Amino acid sequence: MILMENVSKWYGSFQVLNGCTTSVSKGEVVVVCGPSGSGKSTLIKTVNGLETIQEGKITVEETIVSNRKTNLNQLRSRIGMVFQNFELFPHMSVLENVKLGQMKVLGRADSESENKAKLLLDRVGLADHAAKFPSQLSGGQQQRVAIARGLAMDPIAMLFDEPTSALDPEMINDVLDVMVELANDGMTMMVVTHEMGFAKKVADRVVFMDEGKIIEDATKDDFFGSPRSDRAQQFLSKILSY
Amino acid sequence: MGDFDFAIIYNNLPFLLEGMKTTLLLTVAAIFGGIVIGTVLAMIRLANIPVLSWVAAAYVNFFRSLPLILVIFWLYFLVPLILGRPVGAFASVLVAFVLFEAAYYSEIIRAGISSIRSGQAAAARAIGMTYSQTMRFIVLPQAFKAMIPVLLTQAIILFQDTSLVYVVGLKDFLVSAELIANRDQKLIEMFVFVAVVYFTICFAGSMIASRIQRKLPV
Ligand SMILES: Nc1ncnc2c1ncn2[C@@H]1O[C@H](COP(=O)(O)OP(=O)(O)O)[C@@H](O)[C@H]1O
């Protein structure tokens, strides 16, 4: 469903992505990990065109993202994205956050959007918080609203960029539970995370990045069983050491 | 102060009120027009459109380098010349204020927009909103909320600056008061009154601005 072929990107003379090739099939969950600054956020943002690329090709279903003529707004409305810092709209209630895209982008009626929003808020365990503003919620709750906001668009795939790394430890599991449930429902997911427990539970494949390169792209069992590269081994031993 | 003559104010209240109406009308119209054009200028500059952004920047720098009184004076002669017919002092002054204020408002608004985290726009774009939807529903509402105190302060300055219209003989509050003062030789009464009125309005305005400032999250 998502196909990246030899993707390269530069910031000025600094090459942030270096010939990255990988794919996410329908219903697959791919976890992307790697040291800070290795280009994970940049990579995942190229999938919906939030970041442009200079070389290579990215395809989502039949749409060529890297083609200048592609209607990116239409593509983005079909791909959910969840950010490290939630990025809920602070001047709107939780309910309005989940309704906005449905109404303004998909052109759904107010009542339909509202029903859908309430359903999804219930699904992420926040039905009682619909009228609140984002600032009145904990980080974990905000991130679950952000997931609901993405799901409200009936996406064909969901992208997550370190969804739990800004959260206090006790809230991480609430968010991961929602994501696991989503994965078990068959959602196509690309997830940048260092939560290896999550990866072991639901990932089909693990992609390991370092210095803009995809060093390892393996099935979950291969990756955790015997990572081939030294750098992946070192990385794993560091983050699994306690 | 024994023979301070309050009656002079009371007796001429309708005339003074007429002047105040001109002052307030000019202030409100200039704020509105200045914010509308200023927002457009700010968005053009932030969007980095090749030639347009340069023109917008040149416009802003041009007007910010001129004294307001000169702009009022120039447009008093220019506007009728451009339109090919007389337009009256109020119209030409209004054009001058809108053009001049737009330059200042655009800088305030540009700073306001820049203060909104880029992640907000990214989140809006990520659900498929267009650039203008992102601006309209996400960035501008937050930016304007954060800008309210500065916008109010600018409005107070503008209110005071409207007194400069005396150079083209427009009868605003100050000119009206001056006419009466000279006619009836009551300079002290009238100018004390004028000062009290300007002070009260401006002081109330800045109190409101600083109260809003305190209520807003940092
Ligand atoms: N807008 C930018 N301009 C220049 N360099 C950037 C920009 N965004 C990210 N980078 C650099 O690109 C590299 C990869 O960043 P990022 O994709 O955020 O890494 P990760 O998510 O893996 O931590 C980092 O070295 C970062 O400093």
Ligand SMILES: [Mg+2]
């Ligand atoms: Mg990152």
